Amino acid sequence: MKKIVLFFVILAGMTSLRAQNTITNSDFELWSYGKPVNWTVALHGNITSFVNLPVEVNFGSKSTDAHSGTAAVKLQSADFSIPYTQYNFNIPGILQAGESEGFSIPLEDIMAIVQAMQDTTGGGFDPSNLSSLASLAKILAPGVPCTVTPTSVSAWVKYQPQEGDQMMMVAMTKQNGTPVSYAYEMFNPANPDAYEQIAVNFNEAGAECDSIMIIILSSMQMGSSSVLCVDDVSLNYSGVSISLWGKHDGEIYPNPASDRLHIRPASDNTYRWTLTDLTGKTLQSGEATGETDIDTKSFSSGIYLLQIDEGGDHSVTKVVIR
Helix, strand or coil: CHHHHHHHHHHHHHHHHHHHHCCCCCCCCCEECCEECCEECEEEEEEECCCEEEEEEECEEEECCCCCCCCEEEEECEEEECCCCCCEEEECCEEEECCCCCEEEEHHHHHHHHHHHHCCCCCCCCCCCHHHHHHHHCCCCCCEECCECCCEEEEEEEEECCCCCCEEEEEEEEECCEEEEEEEEEECCCCCCCCEEEEEECCCCCCECCEEEEEEECCCCCCCCCEEEEEEEEEECCCCCCCEEECCCCEEECCCECCEEEEECCCCCEEEEEEECCCCCEEEEEEEECCEEEECCCCCCEEEEEEEEECCEEEEEEEEEC
16 A cells, blocks of 8 residues: 555656646647647736726637647737727737636826837847847746756747748746746748748856746737748756755766666665656666666657665656757
C-alpha cells in the first residue's frame, strides 16, 4: 500500500513538472466556445472613464489549415470600438499564452497604446524597450507557469502579409512579476503558402522563473489585412542545464549530458534509479551500489527525469540530454 501511495505522489509531481515547462494545448487541438483552451485571442475588460465602458474584440478563430493535427489558430486584425465615444480602431490580431481574466484600464492609457501602435516614425511602440510595453502589458494575459527560462520559444506559422507588413513574436519570463529574460523578433516568412518555423531566443536561458508570457501579433500595421495561422508553439530547452529537484546528497553529472550520465552517491547504500520522459514513461532503470553510468547516446535531445530511491529517500532530477 505504501508503494502505491508513493507511486501516485511521484506521478502527481511529474505531472506538475510537465505543466510548468510545457504549454497546455500548444498544438491548438482543444477548443471551447470557439476559443483555444489556455490561450487568449481577444481583448476584453473595462475602460474606466466617468463610467466603466465594457469592451471586447476577438482576433482569432479555429482553422483546419494546420501544421499538424486538425486545428490551428487563424489570427487577423479586428475593429476595437470604445462605446459611447467616437473612437474606433482596426488593430493587429493578438494571440497570448494563458487565459486573460479581463482588464480595467483608464481611457487615457488605452489611447496611449493605440497612438503608439499608430506611430510609424519610430517614436511610439518599441518592442526592444520594455518600458514602452508597460501600458500594453496592462491589457494582456499574465502568462502561463514556467520554472526555467528556455533557450527559445518557437512556433509554426503560415503568413499571408499585406505588402510591407511583418508579424511579431514576443516572449518574457518573469519571477514574482519582475522580468527575468526578454526576447522578440519581427518576421516576414518567405512562403505565404506553407508553414515555416520561427523562434525567439533568450539570452538568460536556464534562469529561474515562475511564468512566461508569449505574445504573437499578426501585423505591425494598423488596419492591416494580413492573415496569420499559428500552430505547434513550444518551449525549447536544448543546452540548458537544469538544477536538482528534491533531496539528493550525491552528484549527477554531466548535465546537460550527451553520451552518458554519471551517478555518484553520497553513501555506499544500494539505490534504484529510473530514467523517464516527461510523460512518466520509463526508458531505463537499474539498481546499483556506489557509482554508476547510464548510457544516453540513443536518446533524443530534450528534458528527462532521473528518479533515485535509496531506502526511504526519494529524489527527482531534471536532466537535459543534447
